[in-house]
Amino acid sequence: MAQNFPQIDPSMLLEQMLLIRAYEEAIVAGSAAGAVPGTCTSVGQEAAAVGVVNALAAEDLILTNHRSAGHLLARGADPGRLLAEVMGREGGYCGGRSGSLHIAVKELGVVLTSTIVGGELAMAPGVALSRSMLGLPGIVVCFFGDGAACEGRFHESLNLAALWNLPVLYVCENNHWQAFVHRREAMSREHVSDWAASYGIPAQTIDGNDVLAVLAAAQTATEQVRTSGRPYLLEVLTYRTRGHFEPDDQAYVDREELAAWLARDPIKLLGDRLVADGSMTASGHARLADKVATRICAAHAFADASPYPNADTLTRDVYA
Amino acid sequence: MAQNFPQIDPSMLLEQMLLIRAYEEAIVAGSAAGAVPGTCTSVGQEAAAVGVVNALAAEDLILTNHRSAGHLLARGADPGRLLAEVMGREGGYCGGRSGSLHIAVKELGVVLTSTIVGGELAMAPGVALSRSMLGLPGIVVCFFGDGAACEGRFHESLNLAALWNLPVLYVCENNHWQAFVHRREAMSREHVSDWAASYGIPAQTIDGNDVLAVLAAAQTATEQVRTSGRPYLLEVLTYRTRGHFEPDDQAYVDREELAAWLARDPIKLLGDRLVADGSMTASGHARLADKVATRICAAHAFADASPYPNADTLTRDVYA
Amino acid sequence: MPILTLYDAVGAALTEEMRRDRTVMAFGEGIATKRHELVSEFGALRVRNTPLAEGIIAGTAVGAAATGLRPVIDLLFAPFLCYAMDELVNSAGKLRYMSGGQWSFPLVTLAMTGAGWGVGAQHNHNVEAWFVHSPGLKVVMPSTPADAKGLLKAAIRDDNPVLFFLDIGLLHEPGEVPDTEATIPLGTAAVRREGHDVTLVSYGKTVHNCLRAADELAAAGVSAEVVDLRSLKPLDMPTVLASVAKTGRLVVVHEANRLCGVGAEIAAVVAEEAFASLKAPIARLGGPDAPVAASYPLEQAFVPQAAAIAAAAERLCRRQYA
Amino acid sequence: MPILTLYDAVGAALTEEMRRDRTVMAFGEGIATKRHELVSEFGALRVRNTPLAEGIIAGTAVGAAATGLRPVIDLLFAPFLCYAMDELVNSAGKLRYMSGGQWSFPLVTLAMTGAGWGVGAQHNHNVEAWFVHSPGLKVVMPSTPADAKGLLKAAIRDDNPVLFFLDIGLLHEPGEVPDTEATIPLGTAAVRREGHDVTLVSYGKTVHNCLRAADELAAAGVSAEVVDLRSLKPLDMPTVLASVAKTGRLVVVHEANRLCGVGAEIAAVVAEEAFASLKAPIARLGGPDAPVAASYPLEQAFVPQAAAIAAAAERLCRRQYA
Numbered sequence A, B: 001m002a003q004n005f006p007q008i009d010p011s012m013l014l015e016q017m018l019l020i021r022a023y024e025e026a027i028v029a030g031s032a033a034g035a036v037p038g039t040c041t042s043v044g045q046e047a048a049a050v051g052v053v054n055a056l057a058a059e060d061l062i063l064t065n066h067r068s069a070g071h072l073l074a075r076g077a078d079p080g081r082l083l084a085e086v087m088g089r090e091g092g093y094c095g096g097r098s099g100s101l102h103i104a105v106k107e108l109g110v111v112l113t114s115t116i117v118g119g120e121l122a123m124a125p126g127v128a129l130s131r132s133m134l135g136l137p138g139i140v141v142c143f144f145g146d147g148a149a150c151e152g153r154f155h156e157s158l159n160l161a162a163l164w165n166l167p168v169l170y171v172c173e174n175n176h177w178q179a180f181v182h183r184r185e186a187m188s189r190e191h192v193s194d195w196a197a198s199y200g201i202p203a204q205t206i207d208g209n210d211v212l213a214v215l216a217a218a219q220t221a222t223e224q225v226r227t228s229g230r231p232y233l234l235e236v237l238t239y240r241t242r243g244h245f246e247p248d249d250q251a252y253v254d255r256e257e258l259a260a261w262l263a264r265d266p267i268k269l270l271g272d273r274l275v276a277d278g279s280m281t282a283s284g285h286a287r288l289a290d291k292v293a294t295r296i297c298a299a300h301a302f303a304d305a306s307p308y309p310n311a312d313t314l315t316r317d318v319y320a
Numbered sequence C, D: 001m002p003i004l005t006l007y008d009a010v011g012a013a014l015t016e017e018m019r020r021d022r023t024v025m026a027f028g029e030g031i032a033t034k035r036h037e038l039v040s041e042f043g044a045l046r047v048r049n050t051p052l053a054e055g056i057i058a059g060t061a062v063g064a065a066a067t068g069l070r071p072v073i074d075l076l077f078a079p080f081l082c083y084a085m086d087e088l089v090n091s092a093g094k095l096r097y098m099s100g101g102q103w104s105f106p107l108v109t110l111a112m113t114g115a116g117w118g119v120g121a122q123h124n125h126n127v128e129a130w131f132v133h134s135p136g137l138k139v140v141m142p143s144t145p146a147d148a149k150g151l152l153k154a155a156i157r158d159d160n161p162v163l164f165f166l167d168i169g170l171l172h173e174p175g176e177v178p179d180t181e182a183t184i185p186l187g188t189a190a191v192r193r194e195g196h197d198v199t200l201v202s203y204g205k206t207v208h209n210c211l212r213a214a215d216e217l218a219a220a221g222v223s224a225e226v227v228d229l230r231s232l233k234p235l236d237m238p239t240v241l242a243s244v245a246k247t248g249r250l251v252v253v254h255e256a257n258r259l260c261g262v263g264a265e266i267a268a269v270v271a272e273e274a275f276a277s278l279k280a281p282i283a284r285l286g287g288p289d290a291p292v293a294a295s296y297p298l299e300q301a302f303v304p305q306a307a308a309i310a311a312a313a314e315r316l317c318r319r320q321y322a
């Protein structure tokens, strides 16, 4: 069935991916220098975030996890407020309380974030339930990793969403790693999408390093969730090309597997394609990179200037 | 592949089912009279327990749950010590500490019992792991309900058993009820065995009210676990024909569904068959019933005579 | 005033609050079956049976609470909370704070607890202190049907996650319950009996044991004041401290295991803030460091009974302490 | 003596115990990657990475422990214990008792806890008191590498389930560690510094804050005794009571939330059993009723620091109490 999805300018997708990469690299550098706390970067996985988030409508809600910078930036988060949050500053989206691991941004519809692996999966049906009980528009997108699919909550979540007809798009970023454990050591099956069928939930596994493929699949998936009011699972195959949490020497990573995925870097893939098909010049590409670098510079300046929270706010916002 | 399984006398299976039924009915009566605490009876599900347990070897280990009388009696537990346990007496298998819900009998290889639904599923891989690490003989059989299959632990357990090649026979007694919730309200799929495939675990769904069918399937399944060293899932379709926990008026139960299953009562099915095919006379059947009644009478006498634990043993056996 | 059991008082509170506020809904393993009158009045969407999976029940409530609903979930017996700890503790209790106050989580979790059913430690384990210890949660445990109704109404209206424990031993005890809109603010203890020699502080079923002990003590010439905490967080320490300031003697009583229980907290606060008024050591009666056996006499022996409470109080009053 | 970090002292204990006893095995999310030397020595069957699923890791350990193995599991950060509560509390803690003593559960659960990494409340939440409150479990939290090694060796040999907490803030601190077979019995506190005016009781990283406070106090003419609990269950109350009998003053300090923490238990026991020797109120310093923020200054502000401890102790010593 052909759908009419809004046209999205691929160069905008490229710019978003460049921004995410530059943001993560700034954190890596800052963290190596001891100026920024370590984080779980999304380097290598930019296409998954950008492809899915650009398929969403403004009223859609997002749940995410510890590896969320891509989701947040693709959704339009300000890199300065993100960086400030990572650095524990009052100007961060959560006033520095979250740090990098549980950033939520209500104004962008990024509703709940848990760094407890599986936490996002547990909360997602409820966010969709409030949509359906209150007659509110929008579907719910829940990002999670292949590791999260090993937690029983994954299954409980799918079962309930299927049973209660909840409009949740489950997006598994299968990046081959669960911290220091390869998915082969942790999953008795190859694909997370196989499990969806056992709940009667439609699913698709796609190449997560091709942002246009991700976008197309996500547009189909969101449309299906929107019209059916029922869950869908998209498994986005990609690779965590940096370590689990900065710094990480990746000594435990198979060099060949890593090299193969690095050769399919999502930014390079799209950049090469746009230059090859003539829709972008090399200098146009460079201009995007410059623009992004300027934004990251400004972000750093903002974050650096933002003060630490005052210790007398230690118990603010515990209770409503 | 034809296997040579030990011949088992069907009249012995009938006797075991009669014993279980008589035991449960004695509890129901005692509990209506206020002399025995309420329990989760296995009435209607006798064939599942008897069929599976008779397929086991002496060295096999069993994990079970709150609805365990059938498993225990089929394994040879003494009804007197069981009843004493239910009544909280010192002569019970657990000195009255368990009551009906978590009876374990080490001497019979009934190793761990949890009334936390899912608890048995969580512990089963570990029992199999100790077999394989210590080179001990025997496979591990884990009984659980359709409700337990809704807990995420079910999935975590299957995933680990598949991944680590653990010799566990998972036996789901799908009795259509999860306390006061029908499985239709709780499961997005019809069969628990569907999930096994998503872990690469072989599985079969069988008629759980035909004890000979259960026995045959369980013999094949145990043989496969024993030779492959890998898990297998047997789903035994049956029905909880009494309430969840005595007393229970079953007002919430669909009369037609119940009647249909009552018409296929496992004891009646086998009894009729044995009489019809001439392998048992009506009076032979009656003699079995008498024998069983005598045992239950003796059991009651034993349990009644067993003292309550002394309050000064309140903190005995907390720590090793 | 109508006479209701505690179980029915909970039903009355649910009914009134669901009438008042269409965002209140209830779900759990069998709640639509066991409280079918709620389904009849509010429909099958607002009152739902769930799959047998406490974690996703709680997680769903947390997600729904953050985004516009006021769920009440029934997790049946307190030990089953073990399957929902992440959702209650790490999500509901922390995500408001960690998000810099972006969300609130108005949800109520019901759980039955304590002795009275003779089914052993996997159904009978008083874990309320876990949630007092954990930040961002409120904890309530009523001792009468009227309190159950008034506190549950307040809990449903509260914008924070509330753990609401129902004492199994009290569930079918009848009591007068107002049929009015009366709510009881969380964090207010009740002085159940006034006295001037010794303060007995408790909650749940052991409040009644304290009242019986106070009768025995009165017969022995000792005047005991009985404080029913009702809320365990917020904890109404001003009421406790005022009572101890008057009596100079304190006995804390609960069924939960003594070690690190709510009684420890109360004793510690009193030892810090009312030291000067203490005339005697603080006595603390609680469950031993043991699971609860199913066997009836052991189940009963686990719970501090009136005679032991009276004996402890009398000891404090009779002996001279340097 | 060799100098090791606490992290490496844990590795040394694991190595020695796995050499001693072939039934000891270790598994967890990444333990085979991060402690690869154990895989090299003992093979991939005895040291295993697991799926990301704390519940089944713990459940598998419980099942294995009951039937002949001595598993050590690494559940990473303390808040992740929330996913394993049923297996630890309802199974490991209760099934020995409920089966009338048929089983024992020799298993050790490792978890990191406390401030020091700046990653917020879903990684930093001190929940050790939950397990002290729950029956059938032992709880340990060392403050030095040597203790970590000796206590872990004892924990592995113990026939009961032991929760073994590693303070993140101490993990990479070096210290002398005996390379002998020395085990430290669970349930023995250590007097880290002798003194006669006031007793400071703590465990984990705040022991070091107490020692710093004792230095400050000494400079101000106050002699403080510092007791490091090491085991939280069994709790070595005789050592605490003996110290309070001598000093007459007690400050209890920990990082965990104050409400219903281990400090409450200690204060309550002292208020009951050492009342006559108390010359001042019992002071208790602990975390506030709040999750821990990621932001460094807030993370630090959460933890009782030496200055606050010294101030509390001095107040007890200087003021006259009726």
Ligand SMILES: Cc1ncc(C[n+]2csc(CCOP(=O)(O)OP(=O)(O)O)c2C)c(N)n1
Residues within 6 Å of the ligand: A040, A066, A067, A115, A116, A117, A118, A144, A145, A146, A147, A148, A149, A175, A177, A178, A179, A240, D029, D052, D054, D076, D080, D083
């Ligand atoms: C319940 C829980 N267990 C363990 C961790 C530690 N941890 C953080 S991220 C991570 C790996 C997660 O793997 P996956 O879900 O695949 O996400 P990825 O990091 O690959 O994006 C682990 C083990 C955690 N945060 N929560």
Ligand SMILES: Cc1ncc(C[n+]2csc(CCOP(=O)(O)OP(=O)(O)O)c2C)c(N)n1
Residues within 6 Å of the ligand: B040, B066, B067, B115, B116, B117, B118, B144, B145, B146, B147, B148, B149, B173, B175, B177, B178, B179, B240, C029, C052, C054, C076, C080, C083
């Ligand atoms: C974790 C947990 N949740 C809820 C219960 C209460 N409960 C006891 S048995 C039961 C139904 C179990 O259904 P199923 O697994 O199908 O077993 P069945 O009773 O049908 O044999 C429930 C909900 C429990 N004991 N443990």
Ligand SMILES: [Mg+2]
Residues within 6 Å of the ligand: A145, A146, A147, A173, A174, A175, A176, A177, A178, A179
């Ligand atoms: Mg991953």
Ligand SMILES: [Mg+2]
Residues within 6 Å of the ligand: B145, B146, B147, B173, B174, B175, B176, B177, B178, B179
């Ligand atoms: Mg069932």
